[in-house]
Amino acid sequence: MEKPRQSLQRGNICTGTVEGYSSEGLGVVRLDGAVVFVPRAVRGETIDLRITKVMKSSCAGEIVKIHTPSPERAAPECPYFGRCGGCDFQHLSYPEELWAKRRRVQDALKRLGGADVPVEEILGAKEPAHYRNKSQYPVGPDGSIGFYRARSHEVVPIGRCLIQSEVSDRTAGAVGDWMRRYKVSAYDESTGRGLVRHIYVRVNAAG
Structure with a gap:
């Protein structure tokens, strides 16, 4: 992966489209050969983002403006979301969360494991709350x-x-x-x- 260009400097505001998610639920935007990880960004959204940190081959950013919110964007039910590090996907609809987790498994098998094995759709829980024992x-x-x-x-x-x-x-x-x-x-x-x-x-x- 190429190193970020000079335009990707801390404090700069850029425009990009969210392509997917990291394992931590961060939105992934690709700009100037670098991946920018953006909290609470949703796949398909075009956003203005501010660069908050520049690393060797990636950057961190924050949303400045959402041009068109995704229909899969959800209001987090948990009042601690964003402060507690326990949940990463509360800003997504449940079907979008299942898509993100399926894609994560698919990427791990293909990109890391070198196995071209299709991953079937995830069967969602009937009740996705209070499930941990x-x-x-x-x-x-x-x-x-x-x-x-x-x-x-x-x-x-x-x-x-x-x-x-x-x-x-x-x-x-x-x-x-x-x-x-x-x-x-x-x-x-x-x-x-x-x-x-x-x-x-x-x-x-x-x-």
């Missing part, structure tokens, strides 16, 4: 319970998660109450001290 909640040094912000160990406090089971959220909350009531310390990475670092919950089909 295993949950791991990190605990921040201040006792906050939630999930990590993307690419960090900063805990975003979360009371209710749309993909965890409701009983898991209630269990994590009960552990937090117990920690506060009995002054149980949370683990602090900077000091290596503290008792509780994660809350791990498993739930069976009966709840």
Whole structure:
């Protein structure tokens, strides 16, 4: 892949069309021989984007203007989306999310594995919310319970998660109450001290 040209400099505003998605749900725009990864961009949209970071063969960007929003663009149901790093596709419709995940598998087989194997359509879940039976909640040094912000160990406090089971959220909350009531310390990475670092919950089909 060619290196970015001089026009792709930090702060510059460019126009491009979103071709697909990265594994983290970032929109992929190709400009001047470089791939630009843009959060919350949707396939098919033509956007104005601002370059926020220039790397060796790719760039990061942010949306300045969407010329024509995609019909597959969705309003995230989760109030923590964009802060919590747990979900990447909440800005997409469910069919578009399934397309993105199918394409990811297809690309891995062909581009990385060298196998020209067609991947069939993904069968979507009847109910795509509250499906997880295993949950791991990190605990921040201040006792906050939630999930990590993307690419960090900063805990975003979360009371209710749309993909965890409701009983898991209630269990994590009960552990937090117990920690506060009995002054149980949370683990602090900077000091290596503290008792509780994660809350791990498993739930069976009966709840």
